[in-house]
Amino acid sequence: MSRNEEFLRVMRFVVVGFSNFVIISLTVWIMMHLCQADMLPANITAYAIALVNNFVWNKLWVFRARGGNLLREIALNLIAYGTAYLLQLGCSFALADLLGMNEYVAQFIGLFVFGATNFIMNKLLTFKTQS
Numbered sequence: 001m002s003r004n005e006e007f008l009r010v011m012r013f014v015v016v017g018f019s020n021f022v023i024i025s026l027t028v029w030i031m032m033h034l035c036q037a038d039m040l041p042a043n044i045t046a047y048a049i050a051l052v053n054n055f056v057w058n059k060l061w062v063f064r065a066r067g068g069n070l071l072r073e074i075a076l077n078l079i080a081y082g083t084a085y086l087l088q089l090g091c092s093f094a095l096a097d098l099l100g101m102n103e104y105v106a107q108f109i110g111l112f113v114f115g116a117t118n119f120i121m122n123k124l125l126t127f128k129t130q131s
Helices: 003-034 039-063 070-098 103-126
Strands: none
Touching: 003 039, 003 103, 039 070, 039 103, 070 103
């Protein structure tokens, strides 16, 4: 894959990431602000909703993974997503609880930890044979 193609792949991933950012941010805000939910259930719900969006767009558009074993890809995506999720959750809670950062800001920063981890793991693991 050429540098230009890889750059376009990263840009597509950024677009998908932005759509996940919107989904996650709105869900967290609705749950915490309107529903008075705590940070943890809001965070879990938001990332669970974004999981489906993330897999579909990464498979079809970012990595253009045609064919392949769908169950394998789903399982590996869940591993990648789960790993990225746990890292962002740890980061978000560390920033909010240990450093006293605003919970919304902490979760925003956690999105970047999530995105980087998710891209690398999906590129190297989930969609490797199709990349």
